[in-house]
Amino acid sequence: MPDAKRGDLVQIHRIVLEPDQRPDNLPSCTKSVPYECWIKGFLIDEGANMGDEVKIQTFIGREISGILYQVSPIYDHNFGEPQKELVSIGNGVRRQLEKT
Amino acid sequence: MDNSYPAVMSRKKDILKKATGIDYDKFEISPIAFDYEGLMNSCEYSWEDVQGILEETGVGKTALVELKNVTELVRSISLPGRGGRIFVKDEAANPSGSFKDRRAALSVFHAKRLGYKGVVAASSGNYGAAVASQAAKRGLKAIILQEVYDSRKVGQPEILEKTRACEAYGAEVWQLTVGPELFYIMLRVLEETGFFSASLYVPTSVRGIETLGHELAQQVFQKEGRFPDMAIITHAGGGNVTGTARGLKKAGSHNTVVVGVSVDLQGLHMASDIDFNRKSFTTGHTGFGIPFLTWPDRTDVPRNCARGLRYLDRYLSVTQGEVFYTTELLAKLEGIERGPAGNTSLAGAISLARELDRDQILVVQETEYTAAGKLPSSQLTFARENGIEVRRGNPKENVPGKAIVIPERVDQIEIEDIDMEKIRHSYIERAMKITEGYVPTREDLQFLAEDSKSSIDYVRETMKALKVKTAELV
Numbered sequence: 310m311p312d313a314k315r316g317d318l319v320q321i322h323r324i325v326l327e328p329d330q331r332p333d334n335l336p337s338c339t340k341s342v343p344y345e346c347w348i349k350g351f352l353i354d355e356g357a358n359m360g361d362e363v364k365i366q367t368f369i370g371r372e373i374s375g376i377l378y379q380v381s382p383i384y385d386h387n388f389g390e391p392q393k394e395l396v397s398i399g400n401g402v403r404r405q406l407e408k409t
Numbered sequence: 410m411d412n413s414y415p416a417v418m419s420r421k422k423d424i425l426k427k428a429t430g431i432d433y434d435k436f437e438i439s440p441i442a443f444d445y446e447g448l449m450n451s452c453e454y455s456w457e458d459v460q461g462i463l464e465e466t467g468v469g470k471t472a473l474v475e476l477k478n479v480t481e482l483v484r485s486i487s488l489p490g491r492g493g494r495i496f497v498k499d500e501a502a503n504p505s506g507s508f509k510d511r512r513a514a515l516s517v518f519h520a521k522r523l524g525y526k527g528v529v530a531a532s533s534g535n536y537g538a539a540v541a542s543q544a545a546k547r548g549l550k551a552i553i554l555q556e557v558y559d560s561r562k563v564g565q566p567e568i569l570e571k572t573r574a575c576e577a578y579g580a581e582v583w584q585l586t587v588g589p590e591l592f593y594i595m596l597r598v599l600e601e602t603g604f605f606s607a608s609l610y611v612p613t614s615v616r617g618i619e620t621l622g623h624e625l626a627q628q629v630f631q632k633e634g635r636f637p638d639m640a641i642i643t644h645a646g647g648g649n650v651t652g653t654a655r656g657l658k659k660a661g662s663h664n665t666v667v668v669g670v671s672v673d674l675q676g677l678h679m680a681s682d683i684d685f686n687r688k689s690f691t692t693g694h695t696g697f698g699i700p701f702l703t704w705p706d707r708t709d710v711p712r713n714c715a716r717g718l719r720y721l722d723r724y725l726s727v728t729q730g731e732v733f734y735t736t737e738l739l740a741k742l743e744g745i746e747r748g749p750a751g752n753t754s755l756a757g758a759i760s761l762a763r764e765l766d767r768d769q770i771l772v773v774q775e776t777e778y779t780a781a782g783k784l785p786s787s788q789l790t791f792a793r794e795n796g797i798e799v800r801r802g803n804p805k806e807n808v809p810g811k812a813i814v815i816p817e818r819v820d821q822i823e824i825e826d827i828d829m830e831k832i833r834h835s836y837i838e839r840a841m842k843i844t845e846g847y848v849p850t851r852e853d854l855q856f857l858a859e860d861s862k863s864s865i866d867y868v869r870e871t872m873k874a875l876k877v878k879t880a881e882l883v
Binding site: 387 | 564569576583585587588589594602680781782789790815
């Protein structure tokens with residue numbers, strides 16, 4: 310079974326510029342790494358495994374190729390952890406208002 | 410076709426002419442000056458057209474809310490008789506959740522009318538979502554280019570949320586690593602697709618924001634019988650300040666003091682792969698705010714219609730910790746939970762209101778939506794993961810990229826005035842550097858005076874100090 314089959318929602322990865330193709334006026338930490346990109350879309354190839362060169366159809370119907378990076382990519386940003394520096398602010402200012 | 414970095418950049422002018430439908434050469438007067446109002450007026454829509462186009466897609470006409478509890482709190486820490494009334498324009502009520510819908514609405518309409526099949530925008534913030542949302546409504550395709558990850562593929566939570574939002578509206582999103590080559594990618598995509606460049610800096614973008622200044626002036630006038638004393642505006646690239654200030658004037662509100670506020674990120678390099686994830690705010694900060702004032706034409710179009718220095722009366726900075734604290738105040742005292750970045754100007758207003766008399770009116774002209782990734786708890790969790798110290802204390806101890814200090818008390822929120830004189834000086838110095846060898850004429854002096862909200866005498870004196878020869882002196 311391939312990792313992804315035709316029509317699956319996938320994410321591809323591309324190196325847009327290698328370090329030596331990037332402009333010279335960048336900070337050295339930026340200039341020393343490649344300029345990369347990730348794009349989502351539906352797999353056009355019949356089947357593919359991670360790391361294969363594949364074609365996708367993006368959400369607006371354009372065809373783009375790249376290396377298969379993820380199948381069914383998820384959004385994993387979240388609400389974060391409770392912050393003790395924030396949770397007491399509300400009661401503090403409410404008490405201050407009650408005093409006025 | 411040669412798609413190397415230098416080759417694409419050398420085709421910039423032609424690509425942008427096709428992608429904006431604007432021949433910028435027509436407005437050039439000299440190497441320094443251009444016809445700013447002429448460029449703004451090249452957007453052929455009447456004021457009624459603009460309002461109608463926004464209304465059609467549900468943009469604008471947001472509520473103006475008086476923050477009575479926050480004002481009361483400010484008065485409790487002010488001198489007797491002080492503590493101006495704070496109002497907020499609840500721009501989060503726009504379709505994609507921010508004032509950026511105003512900025513996108515006219516551009517996307519214009520693109521459709523000119524026959525473009527799609528639109529392209531480079532934005533890691535609310536503007537991308539606004540373009541994607543407007544494109545969905547108008548039946549156009551949208552490509553949004555975002556700077557999301559550092560080289561470890563660690564992404565800012567606020568930007569990851571923006572990727573999700575843009576994709577929810579059906580856009581093709583390019584998630585890129587850190588680098589100014591975002592502009593190079595934009596040129597390549599524009600050339601490849603023949604789509605419209607929905608740049609933040611074209612006339613239709615700024616004209617859309619004028620409705621915000623116009624609306625808030627009218628709303629205050631209807632409620633209070635007079636115009637606001639101050640408009641407080643989060644400042645980054647200059648569009649929010651420019652559009653709002655122009656709209657205020659259009660409504661007849663000529664004496665409203667225009668104040669810009671940015672989050673202080675001084676010391677962090679905006680193109681640095683390492684600094685990228687050491688900040689909690691991805692826009693509305695000094696890293697954009699200051700350079701865009703001293704050199705507005707640094708953008709993705711030959712001449713930028715967003716020219717903040719033309720309109721600002723005062724420019725302030727606040728700290729990241731102060732904005733997080735303010736975000737809590739708005740939720741807990743007013744029952745309005747909104748995204749932190751949009752509360753930058755509110756943090757400034759809390760400090761400014763203490764200087765004003767009780768009957769004076771300050772309008773904070775935006776809020777933005779909040780969601781996973783775009784709220785204090787997720788941004789502070791991320792900051793800690795990236796080695797930033799987070800603690801309560803005196804916000805003056807805040808160090809961008811090292812420590813976020815959340816105020817212990819509301820009276821610790823204290824704005825820093827950024828020296829406008831220094832900014833004006835840098836603006837003129839930069840203009841001279843770019844056009845080195847050219848001898849400025851009186852017309853150039855006039856342009857620089859208007860563009861820096863100063864006077865011909867001021868420009869002449871600055872040039873003398875910079876040892877620049879002008880045509881008047883030759």
